Amino acid sequence: MSNMVSQLQNEKLLPLYTVHNMDLLDTVESILLENNLHFIEVTYRSDKASAAIKYLSESGKLIVGAGTVCDLETAKNAIANGAQFIVQPGIDADVLRYCKEKNIPIFPGAVTPTEIIQAMNLGLTAVKFFPANVYGGLKAIKSLGGPFPSLKFIPTGGINKENYQEFIENDSILAVGGSFIISEKTVAIDNGVTASKNLKELVSKINK
Numbered sequence: 001m002s003n004m005v006s007q008l009q010n011e012k013l014l015p016l017y018t019v020h021n022m023d024l025l026d027t028v029e030s031i032l033l034e035n036n037l038h039f040i041e042v043t044y045r046s047d048k049a050s051a052a053i054k055y056l057s058e059s060g061k062l063i064v065g066a067g068t069v070c071d072l073e074t075a076k077n078a079i080a081n082g083a084q085f086i087v088q089p090g091i092d093a094d095v096l097r098y099c100k101e102k103n104i105p106i107f108p109g110a111v112t113p114t115e116i117i118q119a120m121n122l123g124l125t126a127v128k129f130f131p132a133n134v135y136g137g138l139k140a141i142k143s144l145g146g147p148f149p150s151l152k153f154i155p156t157g158g159i160n161k162e163n164y165q166e167f168i169e170n171d172s173i174l175a176v177g178g179s180f181i182i183s184e185k186t187v188a189i190d191n192g193v194t195a196s197k198n199l200k201e202l203v204s205k206i207n208k
């Protein structure tokens with residue numbers, strides 16, 4: 001397991017963040033760092049994704065990844081802007097090969113045994129499990145742990161402050177992801193006060 005992946009496994013939270021307002025990024029960065037979290041997945045769901053990845057990467061304090069990467073062009077753009085890892089909602093073999101060439105960790109989405117076998121045969125040891133709430137949640141992940149005991153999952157989609165603990169207690173879970181960890185909407189309410197308080201609570205329950 002790479003250092004980055006074992007660090008993610010220790011931290012257990014992979015914040016999924018969509019940027020519309022670049023001005024909030026410094027606050028987001030500080031809130032994550034104050035809580036000893038070092039990862040952020042910036043999604044390609046807004047036209048600010050490249051700029052935000054570049055901005056956060058240049059700051060150099062967080063391990064910045066790109067999410068919602070659905071094609072090679074986006075992967076190349078993300079990596080050129082400093083992305084250190086790639087997350088995909090599903091599997092794209094071209095993106096996987098490119099990331100392997102560049103030595104960039106990648107977590108593609110895989111929810112069925114067929115997709116999981118495909119991902120494993122492409123050399124992966126961890127996949128995203130999305131949308132977790134639709135594809136059977138923890139119950140499905142526990143069942144998949146039978147045939148695939150060494151595979152790790154990063155469930156996202158419907159993970160929230162009520163259910164995240166249950167997920168991370170399971171050995172097959174590398175980390176949980178989602179917008180419940182920190183979102184632009186929450187940060188914008190009061191310049192991060194509420195977001196920081198929420199995150200402190202999430203983290204304190206992990207370390208208990």
Ligand code: 3PG
Binds near residue numbers: 130157158159178179
């Ligand atoms: C994803 O792409 O992983 C999901 O959209 C995250 O889902 P959430 O909005 O429920 O956190």
